[in-house]
Amino acid sequence: DIQMTQSPSSLSASVGDRVTVTCRASQTISSYLNWYQQKPGKAPKLLIYAASSLQSGVPSRFSGSGSGTDFTLTISSLQPEDFATYYCQQSYATPRTFGQGTKVEVK
Amino acid sequence: QVQLVQSGAEVKKPGASVKVSCKASGYTFTSDGINWVRQAPGQGLEWMGWISAYTGNTNYAQKLQGRVTMTTDTSTSTAYMELRSLRSDDTAVYYCARGGSLGWFDTWGQGTLVTVSS
Numbered sequence: 407d408i409q410m411t412q413s414p415s416s417l418s419a420s421v422g423d424r425v426t427v428t429c430r431a432s433q434t435i436s437s438y439l440n441w442y443q444q445k446p447g448k449a450p451k452l453l454i455y456a457a458s459s460l461q462s463g464v465p466s467r468f469s470g471s472g473s474g475t476d477f478t479l480t481i482s483s484l485q486p487e488d489f490a491t492y493y494c495q496q497s498y499a500t501p502r503t504f505g506q507g508t509k510v511e512v513k
Numbered sequence: 514q515v516q517l518v519q520s521g522a523e524v525k526k527p528g529a530s531v532k533v534s535c536k537a538s539g540y541t542f543t544s545d546g547i548n549w550v551r552q553a554p555g556q557g558l559e560w561m562g563w564i565s566a567y568t569g570n571t572n573y574a575q576k577l578q579g580r581v582t583m584t585t586d587t588s589t590s591t592a593y594m595e596l597r598s599l600r601s602d603d604t605a606v607y608y609c610a611r612g613g614s615l616g617w618f619d620t621w622g623q624g625t626l627v628t629v630s631s
Contacts, residue, residue: 449621497616502560
């Protein structure tokens with residue numbers, strides 16, 4: 407199975423901050439990398455697919471980059487509604503696997 | 514709008530089975546697949562498997578092979594996930610999520626809490 411490792415596991419930030427979350431795959435996955443946002447008690451929401459494509463309706467402050475084994479999710483200017491947990495997920499092979507999550511908290 | 518609506522919460526005893534439904538609307542059901550993902554309390558996301566709503570082909574996570582069955586009813590645009598021989602560590606919120614061969618999950622159900630307890 408392909409292991410996905412996110413860093414950091416949690417971070418504290420303020421509204422307006424630039425936030426970066428990284429995700430590393432245990433083997434090359436080309437650009438088959440997706441990002442989700444999950445708020446407490448809610449289902450995950452797709453933000454970015456195929457490493458850098460913004461899902462329809464998602465604000466442009468979210469962006470994704472990377473290929474191969476190393477990927478990044480960036481929030482250019484953190485908004486109050488962005489405090490949540492973020493997961494990466496590989497779709498290169500089955501079983502689909504997720505990172506352990508990165509919780510973005512209020513500083 | 515594309516929507517997936519799941520059945521309600523369940524409480525089961527160890528060794529029992531549970532069947533969760535996921536009704537799709539707002540798109541052509543057979544044009545895509547349905548994935549099932551679960552999340553134990555306070556934990557991350559675990560992919561359980563995928564079913565093609567067009568062919569009925571399935572792909573299950575190896576750790577669940579033999580205990581899980583995914584089916585679809587195209588007449589009602591509904592997907593089902595049955596998990597048998599339940600254990601306490603199957604306690605989780607179970608999600609269905611639309612997704613095709615490219616592997617991202619663009620629409621999720623609201624989740625179904627399954628509690629396994631004696």
